Amino acid sequence: MTDDVLVVHGGTPLEGTIRVRGAKNLVSKAMVAALLGDQPSRLYDVPRIRDVEVVRGLLGLHGVKVTDGDEDGELVLDPANVEGASTDEINVHAGSSRIPILLCGPLLHRLGHAFIPDLGGCHIGPRPIDFHIEALRQFGAVVDKQPEGMHLTAPSGLHGTKFALPYPSVGATEQVLLTAVLAEGVTELRNAAVEPEIIDLICVLQKMGAIIKVHTDRVIEIQGVPRLGGYSHRPIPDRIEAASWAAAALATRGHVEVLGAQQADMMTFLNVFRSVGGSYEVTDSRPPRNGSAGQEGGIRFWHPGTELSATALETDVHPGFMTDWQQPLVVALTQARGLSIVHETVYEQRLGYTDALNKMGANIQVYRDCLGGTPCRFGRRNFKHSAVIAGPSKLHAADLVIPDLRAGFSHLIAALAAEGTSRVYGVDLINRGYEDFEAKLANLGAHVERP
Numbered sequence: 001m002t003d004d005v006l007v008v009h010g011g012t013p014l015e016g017t018i019r020v021r022g023a024k025n026l027v028s029k030a031m032v033a034a035l036l037g038d039q040p041s042r043l044y045d046v047p048r049i050r051d052v053e054v055v056r057g058l059l060g061l062h063g064v065k066v067t068d069g070d071e072d073g074e075l076v077l078d079p080a081n082v083e084g085a086s087t088d089e090i091n092v093h094a095g096s097s098r099i100p101i102l103l104c105g106p107l108l109h110r111l112g113h114a115f116i117p118d119l120g121g122c123h124i125g126p127r128p129i130d131f132h133i134e135a136l137r138q139f140g141a142v143v144d145k146q147p148e149g150m151h152l153t154a155p156s157g158l159h160g161t162k163f164a165l166p167y168p169s170v171g172a173t174e175q176v177l178l179t180a181v182l183a184e185g186v187t188e189l190r191n192a193a194v195e196p197e198i199i200d201l202i203c204v205l206q207k208m209g210a211i212i213k214v215h216t217d218r219v220i221e222i223q224g225v226p227r228l229g230g231y232s233h234r235p236i237p238d239r240i241e242a243a244s245w246a247a248a249a250l251a252t253r254g255h256v257e258v259l260g261a262q263q264a265d266m267m268t269f270l271n272v273f274r275s276v277g278g279s280y281e282v283t284d285s286r287p288p289r290n291g292s293a294g295q296e297g298g299i300r301f302w303h304p305g306t307e308l309s310a311t312a313l314e315t316d317v318h319p320g321f322m323t324d325w326q327q328p329l330v331v332a333l334t335q336a337r338g339l340s341i342v343h344e345t346v347y348e349q350r351l352g353y354t355d356a357l358n359k360m361g362a363n364i365q366v367y368r369d370c371l372g373g374t375p376c377r378f379g380r381r382n383f384k385h386s387a388v389i390a391g392p393s394k395l396h397a398a399d400l401v402i403p404d405l406r407a408g409f410s411h412l413i414a415a416l417a418a419e420g421t422s423r424v425y426g427v428d429l430i431n432r433g434y435e436d437f438e439a440k441l442a443n444l445g446a447h448v449e450r451p
């Protein structure tokens with residue numbers, strides 16, 4: 001633990017430009033999709049983050065040759081020799097990410113069997129996988145849960161099915177997509193998640209030869225095809241990372257331009273950012289013309305210098321306010337005048353990190369009640385899933401231990417916004433979803449150092 005610490009000298013506004021690459025929550029799934037093809041795939045703008053390394057390792061164990069392409073961030077994934085791996089080899093990746101569960105369908109199609117290790121990911125609630133298992137069973141998979149992991153077979157192959165999700169789960173929707181594309185017949189998924197990363201995964205699968213219709217009202221219809229080829233794809237940029245830097249600009253009274261950030265995927269965030277009093281400007285990209293260099297588009301976010309206002313928000317599935325934006329933004333809300341209300345409706349336990357903010361001088365109370373306009377699944381289940389943030393608060397330095405990815409980034413922002421020198425332990429966790437964050441911090445003028 002001691003060498004995984006960042007010393008943060010707070011109180012300096014973040015100023016400058018950074019760039020975000022392919023979305024963590026798409027890139028890893030597109031890599032899994034490559035397993036379904038019988039030709040190589042090319043994925044561009046892949047960030048150097050831990051989740052990518054985990055999937056690269058898992059694909060490698062299953063015979064997919066993953067190599068770096070000519071362009072920085074380009075991966076070539078060749079599934080010509082897909083093969084099984086031992087449970088011991090696969091279990092090296094146990095507890096490291098949520099992505100392994102998405103290998104079920106592709107491995108059943110390619111090998112007829114699959115072994116999935118225990119999942120990792122952020123500790124923000126129990127995160128069950130019952131929807132995944134139920135969907136896989138409906139496709140015809142036999143699922144056997146054992147202490148060392150989950151074994152799956154498909155003795156009669158996988159067949160299209162009609163399935164309605166009890167909640168529009170991102171992962172379960174991806175599970176259905178990745179299984180249905182090569183299943184025999186038609187699959188109809190109701191109450192599907194429609195996050196931009198899912199639509200981008202559908203684009204990847206369509207490039208491979210899949211037939212997928214996205215109807216209104218969260219209905220997705222997939223017509224199984226007998227084979228899929230490879231794809232060449234430049235993923236959507238990471239809208240969670242972009243919003244995290246936006247929140248950091250606001251909390252530190254700074255000005256950060258995020259190249260690559262896309263307005264269309266961040267509309268709900270931008271509305272909240274503006275209602276709090278943050279300023280932003282969308283810069284469109286310009287191709288090179290008549291000898292003048294082109295310009296990459298993005299969004300500039302800054303603190304206007306005037307007082308920020310409290311707001312009320314509820315996290316929700318797309319197109320609602322994304323749960324992964326919540327933790328970084330709350331740090332900025334500690335600087336807004338009045339009472340802000342945050343109702344977390346996606347995860348039961350995603351407010352634990354507020355204890356650390358309170359230790360730094362914030363005034364945040366958490367409640368079991370649904371404090372938003374709409375009662376949610378957690379209302380009568382004793383989870384502290386609503387927060388009231390009274391601001392503005394002067395934050396002071398503290399020693400912090402990072403509990404998970406987004407909470408980790410929020411701790412970092414709080415330390416950057418605070419007066420004095422904080423020590424942030426466990427910062428390596430941030431590498432799971434933020435590429436080169438230390439280099440980016442240095443670019444933005446943050447005073448951080450390894451002891």
Ligand SMILES: CC(=O)N[C@H]1[C@@H](OP(=O)(O)OP(=O)(O)OC[C@H]2O[C@@H](n3ccc(=O)[nH]c3=O)[C@H](O)[C@@H]2O)O[C@H](CO)[C@@H](O)[C@@H]1O
Binds near residue numbers: 193
């Ligand atoms: C790698 C990745 O893409 N992670 C994202 C993905 O996580 P992930 O795909 O794990 O999140 P889900 O959308 O599945 O989870 C949403 C809710 O559904 C519940 N649920 C889910 C599956 C299931 O079988 N049973 C069940 O009850 C979960 O406990 C949670 O309360 O979407 C989340 C919601 O946008 C994001 O916060 C994560 O960053």
Ligand SMILES: C=C(OP(=O)(O)O)C(=O)O
Binds near residue numbers: 097122324405406433
């Ligand atoms: C919850 C998150 O990720 P994961 O699903 O990988 O834990 C996140 O990215 O904020």
